[in-house]
Amino acid sequence: MGYFGIFQGGAEPEDSAKAARHFSNLFEAPTLFYAGCLAAMVTHDVGIAVQFLAWAYVAARVVHAIIHLGGNRIGKRVRAYSVGWLVLLGLWIQVVAHVALNT
Numbered sequence: 001m002g003y004f005g006i007f008q009g010g011a012e013p014e015d016s017a018k019a020a021r022h023f024s025n026l027f028e029a030p031t032l033f034y035a036g037c038l039a040a041m042v043t044h045d046v047g048i049a050v051q052f053l054a055w056a057y058v059a060a061r062v063v064h065a066i067i068h069l070g071g072n073r074i075g076k077r078v079r080a081y082s083v084g085w086l087v088l089l090g091l092w093i094q095v096v097a098h099v100a101l102n103t
Helices: 002-006 012-025 029-042 048-070 074-101
Strands: none
Touching: 012 048, 029 048, 029 074, 048 074
């Protein structure tokens, strides 16, 4: 607790540093997810494909969070993170294809 009084006096505890890094990460890649979902709604691309991809991304992020904040096994964490990025890429491809085909 002494560290958090003035943020000095040794290293930040590992558990709190890990949680802080994870929270910071929620403002990086997920912002592309939020933008992709908004783009899908604005372009009226709200079919089953977009819904599946959106929920798959949320599931990948939940799995990543459990791994990161739990045992933090790097191999599993990288796989969960990669799956999330691939699903996010698929979401954006779907939205762009929808716009391109309906213009």
